[in-house]
Amino acid sequence: MEAVTETMVAADAREETRARIEQAALDLFTAQGFEAVTIDEVADAAGISRRTFFRYCSTKADAVWGQFDGHVVRLEGMLAAAAADQPVLASVYAAYVEVNDYAAADLPMLRQRMRLILTEPALLAHSQLRYADVDRVVAAHVARRTGVAPDTLVPRLVATSTRAAATTAFELWLADGEITLGAALHQAFDELAAGFPSLRLPG
Amino acid sequence: MEAVTETMVAADAREETRARIEQAALDLFTAQGFEAVTIDEVADAAGISRRTFFRYCSTKADAVWGQFDGHVVRLEGMLAAAAADQPVLASVYAAYVEVNDYAAADLPMLRQRMRLILTEPALLAHSQLRYADVDRVVAAHVARRTGVAPDTLVPRLVATSTRAAATTAFELWLADGEITLGAALHQAFDELAAGFPSLRLPG
DNA sequence: TTGCCGGTGGCACTGGGTGTCACCTACGGT
DNA sequence: ACCGTAGGTGACACCCAGTGCCACCGGCAA
Incomplete structure (x- = not known):
């Protein structure tokens, strides 16, 4: 998306996505409570699909543990x-x-x-x-x-x-x-x- | 089902059903593993409906704790x-x-x-x-x-x-x-x- | 008989988690 | 430049735990 992004290797992009998911999950869970937040909402906030969320975190709870x-x-x-x-x-x-x-x-x-x-x-x-x-x-x-x-x-x-x-x-x-x-x-x-x-x- | 059953008060029947659920759950979980057993299977083994199972145990895991x-x-x-x-x-x-x-x-x-x-x-x-x-x-x-x-x-x-x-x-x-x-x-x-x-x- | 009431079953729905497939993109070989 | 492959992604279908709702059926009191 930016100049930095262009030079990113695959591993870096993966790490950056992982961080985005983690931050989105922490913020949403903190604001609304763990149960009240849907995985679709976390995925949307992180800019990925629901299916991809589960490729990074095997469980909803895993998103918190980094x-x-x-x-x-x-x-x-x-x-x-x-x-x-x-x-x-x-x-x-x-x-x-x-x-x-x-x-x-x-x-x-x-x-x-x-x-x-x-x-x-x-x-x-x-x-x-x-x-x-x-x-x-x-x-x-x-x-x-x-x-x-x-x-x-x-x-x-x-x-x-x-x-x-x-x-x-x-x-x-x-x-x-x-x-x-x-x-x-x-x-x-x-x-x-x-x-x-x-x-x-x-x- | 038997002579004893006829004299059972509601509370006794409830307790007997609870015990049947617990035993069925313990046996099935032990034999096949917790994840591999469906609540429908436990309910069937206990002779009740799936919906009734959840009236006795608020969670699948609760069935084990008695x-x-x-x-x-x-x-x-x-x-x-x-x-x-x-x-x-x-x-x-x-x-x-x-x-x-x-x-x-x-x-x-x-x-x-x-x-x-x-x-x-x-x-x-x-x-x-x-x-x-x-x-x-x-x-x-x-x-x-x-x-x-x-x-x-x-x-x-x-x-x-x-x-x-x-x-x-x-x-x-x-x-x-x-x-x-x-x-x-x-x-x-x-x-x-x-x-x-x-x-x-x-x- | 009528009306109420607690336990039950059926049904539909939400949401977490998985398997499968099609796509797309980056890469190496020719 | 072309092709083939491999890895990441998204869409879809599916299973199952858990919940809300309603209809039913039994007993019991008026």
Whole structure:
């Protein structure tokens, strides 16, 4: 459409379309609610056909998640590269903080995305499927480090409860508005790793 | 259909129909997979119409969960009745164990149900919506006990991570076949409450 | 008998998701 | 310049979950 467009290779055009879909979906879902928006409306807003929408996003809910697969891969890489002498829980904690260390420019979109995911029931449900991938990666890391099978108690429990901590940190970050995402993660992980010390303080 | 049926009041007939739907759904989903079974097939197997199915279960996934609302209510009651001098985490732990103390006769159906929920992606996603109710109840209890708002870090974190522990215990119970559900819950909660002590043991 | 009422089934409709095909465009080979 | 191919796209038809509406049928009270 413009001078820039002319020089675009196919991959670039694809990426640009993907971004348009994502932005259209986030805006429409935020304005009208996830259920109230039709895929036809998202497709129209993104300037593509309904059929093409499903070639980019396998599900209506997928449109909200963007490049989440890349996050899981990055998390996996960080865990694999963690220092061998670092305590297991600390390595998981550090990887979660690092993978969620967004540039300031990305924070508004992240807020929009997470608000939708934590607010809209259908998206909250769908999130479980995405988080299951994260859990597998974390459980595999814990299992490797402790020398047990990945489907035993401790790896699974560490994976699910650290993810619960991360999700809680996101909720806190969304609701507060003041606190940093990193600070929220820090608080949540400290509570978890120490067995909820603040519950033992005088009421 | 039989002599017993003649004496049934409306409420009894409704309960009997509900049970037939649940059993038909569990069996069909187990045999052919959740996605592969149509609601028409479940309705036919239960001897009702498709439209009536939706009067008993608001969702295809709901057919698997049975009387789960009652469990949440019971959990809430147990937490409210917990001794005031009992540590908060211990009261949550005890309530989870008690609400999951099934009669031996109910265990096969529970196994079938939980296997589906933890195995089928659509049901796993849906479970997040059911568990959100549990989390609210637990968070409210922790908040009441600690004198903070229910939507702050500690209540939310305790709720999500204890539920993560319970879910992990269910996974363990399903996969193992030997271990008791109560024993699995015990192991998971002990790990969680002590900050994952087994991670500090020699490799 | 009449009128009401709760549960049921049938029907039509919306909307998410998939399979299929025809088209078009960019590219490499001749 | 021509042709063939391959990948992205749009249009269409289809399946199925879920909803609204109405007609029916049973029991029950006046």
